[in-house]
Amino acid sequence: MIKKSLPVGIDDFKEIIESNCYFVDKSLLINELLSKKSKVTLLSRPRRFGKTLNMSMLNYFFNIEDKDNNKKLFEGLDISNTDKMKYMGEYPVIYISLKEIKVNNWDLCLNKLHLLLQNEYDKYNLTLEKKRENQENAILDLSKFLYEKYKKKVIILIDEYDTPLVTAHSQGYYDEAIFFFRNFLSAALKGNPYLEFSVLTGILRVAKESIFSGLNNLAVSTILDRDFNHFGLTEEEVEELLKYYELEYELEEVKKWYNGYKFGNKLVYNPWSLINFASKNELNPYWVNTSDNTLIKQLLTKNDEKVFEELELVFKGETIWETISENIIFDDLDNINTIWSLMLFSGYLTYEDIRISTITGLKSYSLKIPNQEIKSFFRH
Template structure:
């Protein structure tokens, strides 16, 4: 039985070492037939972008062409007309996945080092260069080139490769957006944008040495001006109707792999956990998770990568009341109608109106239905993403460790005084003041949703639903009707002195509005009414 190459993204190693491989070489055939000079593929992380780029490198590269030809023996591409393109071009393959920094000064240093290391791979060209070009090359190697000169280094590399082989050059840039996302998160986006606009446009536009350019990333940084000068760029996102099965795994591929490893009977469970992504008209599975499942044979969330979740964590830090209500609907399995243009500016992606697009392109949401050219129904793709999102959300609101479990145990065991004590402690230690300032209902709604997510399974939780003579804030109904139910009403106040008074008002509202009617109709006999008043980080609970 073949080994599973977890995290292995070098195509040559994968083939030569006889690892299990899902044949994606049809992608090469499609690339060859695609007339676009420059192509950008936007897909979520861990969906095979780097492996596909590595495959393209070994296919097109004129260097060691005969040796690389053997890698494609028996694969789809070998039987196509496009196979004649194998080994025909010099290739420049640059990965920017690790180009991240907390400020622009460090980013500049990393750019210098990254390009120096990269140029060392082409050291063999140095002896054939004229004096002027050799001097340029050595400056990059020695980390002596200034940033303005480094902006044109890729074009310079295509020039000297063309002169060496008398063939135009294929440019492959993997995770082109990694430094831009890092720059946005850390507050120096405009400076980074100016450099990378030059870096990309000089090599990809009006470059007589360019055969083809291919870039991959997670998002399409288009309005930001990075590619504003490129009129030869075609972008293929998860909304596109072509290249739909080039990234991710089809059901046919997954079923075959499960059978190959003797676990074909698990297909329905695997589908529930890892399927559900819609790329164009294809439904695909997360390949990272499938490979891990084939290895471990355990159903759990594998798609966890702290560094890859930076943008999502930023979203959760800026969450609003409306966002939380939308997330509640998603967690309940409902769809969410959103306008998705596919052309968002990275600098606006973390605005509330744009975050759904970010979540979609990052793989946290998928398309359930296309309404028209810009409007879609979005949903959580599968159980794995729901678990990941749930964990990220709970950690953001309640911190790491057992704080939430202790809090909720006190509640469901009806130890309300202890619940109040632990909730107060949590507010003081886990939540920033901005989250709890007067009028910021988002925090209270986040608290509600967090409790609901924690209780999922044994309890049904509902918020802002009509019952009796009004709408309650939060209701916890046990699936086992012999257990206790809880109704909560939240109110904020403008002074600490009013906390007790307002909490009693909240409690009285539950009684006056008869919010417990629906619970009683469902046969629940034990019901606790809880009124919670907030002032900043201080609370008071009244209950009955």
């Protein structure tokens, strides 16, 4: 058998399927979304754990455009054996990704967003005026157009919704960004009469009062929850990938380097690092080198000596107990608990056990470094 190179860097579901390098079937995410019937779902997972790939899959599954060709992509996948195939190709879809909006001032941020939205408008030969109020209502207005065109409500997919906010905080224009994106998301998701349902992904669950104000129909799943376990690679999936590339003898070393993340009640591997390892057959810190880690570094420089003392314990292989907040409030980033929450949800730490205070009811988590790759980040 001739071994193909894995498509490193490819996020698009269709390209991976057609390259015959799709070792992981996450299509039951579709089944779970349709079964839960939430109007708006936020899936919060660390970067490069399959969020964009899954969003691309949702786009190809539901999109009414080119439905016959898209149906072929799902032949043999788990979703094809469910009754949910009747929803395949039945909806107009608006799919945007905010992951590339990383600029150093607000004007550039707004300009880059306009170009992104105009690309979506271009598919239907529409023009989006550059006025701020037009951009705030851009998804709502496009929803109306698509509803009138197809006589069907619209599915809205927004990938990496929090990237502009994280960047805005580190670059000093957070107030402008949070005000705009609150209105932008509210127009699209709150009271939109043309909305069938929406899915958002991101790394963080930004506090509801910060950006999801008034959005009462929001269902959230983070790494602390047991639902939507369709991210990362399980041990069985890793074994299959390594066997195909005749690297199964490396399983124990691979486990030390890239395993150890707890999502809900499952332990998973980092998929980005596994793909790179299978392509290069070298155990290296691939994932930690895909970001400048600005926010983590900023918070570490602001926090007190106690944080570094506890980090030293973690680095030595011990666990520490910390209270974790699922809602990140950017205005409160100097709070000592925020650094632990951010490092957990971003993938720099993982957890083993949970305990609940009998007095306050607050949950605390035993935190540790998940694997050798992350240990190399802290070493530096």
